[in-house]
Amino acid sequence: CDLGFFSTCSQETVTMDPSIQKHFTVVDYVIFAVLLAASMGIGLYYALSGGRQRTTQEFLMADRSMRCLPVSLSLIASFQSAVAIIGVPAEIYTHGTQYWFIGCAYVLGLLIPAHVFIPVLYRLRLSSAYQYLELRFSKAVRICGTLTFIFQMVIYMGVCVYTPAFALNAVTGFELWGAVLATGLVCTVYTTMGGLKAVIWTDVFQTIVMFAGQLAVIVVGVHQTGGVSEVWRKVWEGNRISALDLNPDPTERHTFWTLAVGGVFLMLSLYGVNQAQVQRYLSARTEKEAVRSCYMVFPSLQLALALSCVMGLVMFARSIFLYIYPQMVIYFVMDMLQGLPGLPGLFVACLFSAALSTISSAFNSLATVTMEDLIKPHFPAMSEARATLLSKVLAMSYGLVCLAMAYLTHLMGDSVLQVALKIFGMVGGPILGLFCLGMFFPWANSVGAVTGLGTGLSVSFWIGIGSIISHSSGTKPLPPDCSSSFLSGNTTTVTQLSALSNVTLSHSSGLKSFYSLSYMWYSAFNCFTVIVIGLIISFLTGPMKEQDVTPGTIYPLLGTLFGFLPARLKKKLCCVTPLGQTVFVISDN
Numbered sequence: 214c215d216l217g218f219f220s221t222c223s224q225e226t227v228t229m230d231p232s233i234q235k236h237f238t239v240v241d242y243v244i245f246a247v248l249l250a251a252s253m254g255i256g257l258y259y260a261l262s263g264g265r266q267r268t269t270q271e272f273l274m275a276d277r278s279m280r281c282l283p284v285s286l287s288l289i290a291s292f293q294s295a296v297a298i299i300g301v302p303a304e305i306y307t308h309g310t311q312y313w314f315i316g317c318a319y320v321l322g323l324l325i326p327a328h329v330f331i332p333v334l335y336r337l338r339l340s341s342a343y344q345y346l347e348l349r350f351s352k353a354v355r356i357c358g359t360l361t362f363i364f365q366m367v368i369y370m371g372v373c374v375y376t377p378a379f380a381l382n383a384v385t386g387f388e389l390w391g392a393v394l395a396t397g398l399v400c401t402v403y404t405t406m407g408g409l410k411a412v413i414w415t416d417v418f419q420t421i422v423m424f425a426g427q428l429a430v431i432v433v434g435v436h437q438t439g440g441v442s443e444v445w446r447k448v449w450e451g452n453r454i455s456a457l458d459l460n461p462d463p464t465e466r467h468t469f470w471t472l473a474v475g476g477v478f479l480m481l482s483l484y485g486v487n488q489a490q491v492q493r494y495l496s497a498r499t500e501k502e503a504v505r506s507c508y509m510v511f512p513s514l515q516l517a518l519a520l521s522c523v524m525g526l527v528m529f530a531r532s533i534f535l536y537i538y539p540q541m542v543i544y545f546v547m548d549m550l551q552g553l554p555g556l557p558g559l560f561v562a563c564l565f566s567a568a569l570s571t572i573s574s575a576f577n578s579l580a581t582v583t584m585e586d587l588i589k590p591h592f593p594a595m596s597e598a599r600a601t602l603l604s605k606v607l608a609m610s611y612g613l614v615c616l617a618m619a620y621l622t623h624l625m626g627d628s629v630l631q632v633a634l635k636i637f638g639m640v641g642g643p644i645l646g647l648f649c650l651g652m653f654f655p656w657a658n659s660v661g662a663v664t665g666l667g668t669g670l671s672v673s674f675w676i677g678i679g680s681i682i683s684h685s686s687g688t689k690p691l692p693p694d695c696s697s698s699f700l701s702g703n704t705t706t707v708t709q710l711s712a713l714s715n716v717t718l719s720h721s722s723g724l725k726s727f728y729s730l731s732y733m734w735y736s737a738f739n740c741f742t743v744i745v746i747g748l749i750i751s752f753l754t755g756p757m758k759e760q761d762v763t764p765g766t767i768y769p770l771l772g773t774l775f776g777f778l779p780a781r782l783k784k785k786l787c788c789v790t791p792l793g794q795t796v797f798v799i800s801d802n
């Protein structure tokens with residue numbers, strides 16, 4: 214079949230004809246080099262200015278002096294990596310705009326962090342989110358939380374380093390491990406030199422580059438397709454504008470429910486309790502600045518989602534293939550931008566900005582929790598200078614670990630977007646459950662917490678690995694409506710499309726349906742597993758008494774939910790817990 218650069222068009226074996234790889238002009242390399250140099254420059258500036266990164270308060274917490282604008286852009290950048298830049302357009306291109314409904318999850322996914330998690334965590338004046346777990350439960354629970362977080366971020370980092378380098382190599386022959394090393398080393402250097410201040414300000418710069426690169430591709434793509442109405446006609450006829458899918462089936466990969474409801478738990482696991490984000494909230498100069506930064510994330514995150522979705526639609530309108538792997542997004546973009554010197558370089562700069570801003574946040578947050586949760590408690594007498602030096606060594610060593618993890622990603626295959634979302638669901642979900650257990654259920658105790666986390670992680674890996682082994686998550690791509698006019702031109706493609714589109718999904722039963730749970734439900738499912746098991750074990754081993762709970766570690770959920778009740782009724786109903794004591798109301802200090 215004549216799909217141009219693909220030697221075969223079956224979904225399994227997609228290889229590109231190396232003879233037509235796209236090459237860069239000098240301008241493109243210069244733009245890429247300028248991006249790396251600018252990031253290094255910002256890192257160097259913060260290494261030589263201010264307190265010159267001589268204390269952990271500055272190196273890890275930016276002196277708690279940040280304002281809401283840089284914090285909010287840095288919050289976006291932390292979890293908007295090359296995975297989203299090429300994974301989301303590939304998703305939209307292949308399956309239609311159903312994924313766009315994840316934007317509905319951003320409302321509660323940011324309101325709850327702003328009004329529940331930030332007040333509790335900010336007023337405890339923590340450095341690591343997992344210090345909360347020791348205050349609320351015990352040291353053991355804190356260590357479990359920290360180790361789980363480290364596991365999650367190390368794997369996620371590998372995916373983020375690998376994705377742009379692999380995609381670029383496939384299209385431009387750009388040396389794969391050269392790109393991985395360049396990204397990893399530049400990132401390690403400026404993170405190690407400039408600390409959280411450098412990470413936040415490079416995130417600001419890189420987020421702007423990210424938006425600019427995506428916008429450029431959209432503008433050029435629309436122009437080349439013949440205008441907005443032409444793009445709309447093709448994506449509409451190509452069956453890429455998804456209707457609201459209210460199918461309640463939890464094994465359906467993307468529906469309104471899995472994205473708008475399951476997505477809330479995914480957002481809470483990232484923007485509520487993930488150390489990378491919590492550290493940014495804690496680096497804000499006041500709690501109000503932290504809450505405001507969370508609110509400011511909303512429009513920018515919607516813009517980021519819109520840009521990547523529209524990019525997928527424009528790509529579809531411009532080139533009619535049924536199915537593309539995420540790394541082929543680069544090919545289409547390079548194809549679109551050929552002959553426009555500097556634009557391929559801008560898009561590559563956009564891709565690596567997305568990667569650098571995520572990886573630097575991961576390095577810095579990993580160094581922080583390792584320092585605060587695993588090292589400092591054993592060396593209380595350690596001097597500031599030595600602690601800061603050790604933090605820098607940690608940031609660097611995480612950089613090297615990340616390069617090794619990049620190779621592991623090589624073996625994971627599958628769509629990078631799904632890999633990233635699965636990691637968050639499988640590991641982020643249980644951590645979210647642990648924090649919810651601690652904040653909303655005063656009766657929960659340490660044994661319950663540890664058992665709950667352990668059960669949650671075991672169940673999540675059982676489903677996650679089960680779904681990979683049973684391949685039940687494979688949803689066939691959405692065939693464009695083959696009868697429509699714009700496809701009739703190329704008969705070969707139509708026969709291929711119809712051949713591929715009449716694949717019937719084998720209906721899963723029993724355990725298989727368990728494995729085929731949509732990965733968008735992993736966060737919610739694992740969060741509830743931890744809470745339910747945690748509560749059961751807590752009641753079995755003797756629930757905690759109100760007076761034993763550290764003040765400020767409980768969020769008065771019942772008090773807030775029934776806030777509208779008259780004080781008398783409220784007093785009777787919810788501010789008196791079953792143990793006969795009043796729940797701690799967070800003081801407004």
Ligand SMILES: O=C(O)CCCC[C@@H]1SC[C@@H]2NC(=O)N[C@@H]21
Nearest residue numbers: 292293294295296297298517633
């Ligand atoms: O881009 C990545 O590195 C990970 C994929 C996106 C992660 C989630 S999806 C919902 C939220 N919106 C984002 O832009 N990132 C997070």
Ligand code: NA
Nearest residue numbers: 290293567571
């Ligand atoms: Na990023």
